[in-house]
Amino acid sequence: MDVELREVHDSDLPVFYRQLNDPEALRMAAFTPKDPDDWDAFDARWRRIRCSGDVLRTILADGDVVGSAAVYGDPGEREVTYWVDRAYWGRGVATAALLRLLTEVPERPLYARAAADNEGSLRVLYKCGFLVTAHARGFANARGEEIDEVVLHLEG
Template identity: 50%
Template sequence: MGVLVSEVALRPIEKADHDFLFDQMRDPESVRMAAFTAKDPDDRPAFDAHMAKIAARPDAVQFAVTLDGELVGSIGSFVMEGDTEVTYWIARPFWGRGIAGRALALLLERVPDRPVFGRAASDNAGSLRVLQRAGFVIVGTDSGFANARGAEIEETILRLDYSS
């Protein structure tokens, strides 16, 4: 009996992916963990405008994350205040299966910029673990208003440099 191997892959986001991505970004537990989210996760016109804005940015890349061909999330990078940052969102039914870590490794192969930064709510242990396993190191914290929590919270900042 053979071992079933799941394949994580990245592909360009297609317009047909938007319904899935919009729904996943409205999951209450996912929104709480992400913390720094849209003001109103149920605002579809704002979501569509955000996706169009990302697609139009020359300094941003965004991919669909698939598992054995099934859409399970998104990942990308963008430049903010001169720094390249990564972002990802995996649908909650797929958490804890190593998908985010594999997708991040694939993204980092495509985004040669270093240093590259990642940020996560300081209490989001899963996301911090994904970043640290990819080689990111904690370089500080910041605080900011988290729409999903309706409060100012601490955010951990991590950095990945060129490997030596």
Template identity: 55%
Template sequence: MDISLRELEDSDLPIFWQQLTDPELQQMAAVTRKYHYDRGHFDRHWAKVRADPSVILRSVLADGAVAGHAAVFGPPSEREVTYVVGRAHWGQGIATAALAELIKLEPARPLHADAAVDNAGSIRVLEKCGFAITGKSRCFAQARDEEIDLVHLTLR
């Protein structure tokens, strides 16, 4: 499978909306925001993200089809990575390949990421890309309507 990143296009947004509103994806990710549930918030969030020149934002393509998105954001000393791959594309190495390409675009180190402690797939993706667990915390996970444990990962 050919995995690549490209600049986000307007036509990608309906796919992202479908992915982010998938209840199974929300449950797995656990930590969600208003834009995962409300189309108006979604549109405002993406407009803001796309207008921010400090954000590196890419659509993830698998054999030419949009499979998700990946981004680096935050201030220079606290850069974070995030990625979403739609459920139809899980378990195929797409997130790992996309994250590996994304981190090549960002020279700043360290890079940070968080994952629900029971999200073994995401933790595995991050570790395959060189991230190591550097801490733990608890937070409220709206998708699960409860406090959960998070792991913090860092790429140095």
């Protein structure tokens, strides 16, 4: 499967919105918007972040939009995030996309966070060189409760 990154297009947003509203994906990601079904809030957030200095990319697999990847935050505290359509889980798409993003954004250190029970996301981060540096607890909107999370770090 050919995995590529490109700039985010307006036409990608309805796909991202649909992906964000997959109940199983929401539960797995855990740390999601308070109301992922609120299109206006979703659209406002994407308008805001597309005007920021963040690096936002659409993930393509064999030419199809299958997710998004980003590096965001203040210098020295920048964090990676990604979302891949559930139909593509376990096929190496997230790992390939994150490796491409890390090549595109050479600044280090970079950080990542994941729900402690999100084994798939943790595997992706480990494969891309991230190491666990801390454990924390945070409120997971998608689960409606505080859960364990893992904080990871990637050095140069």
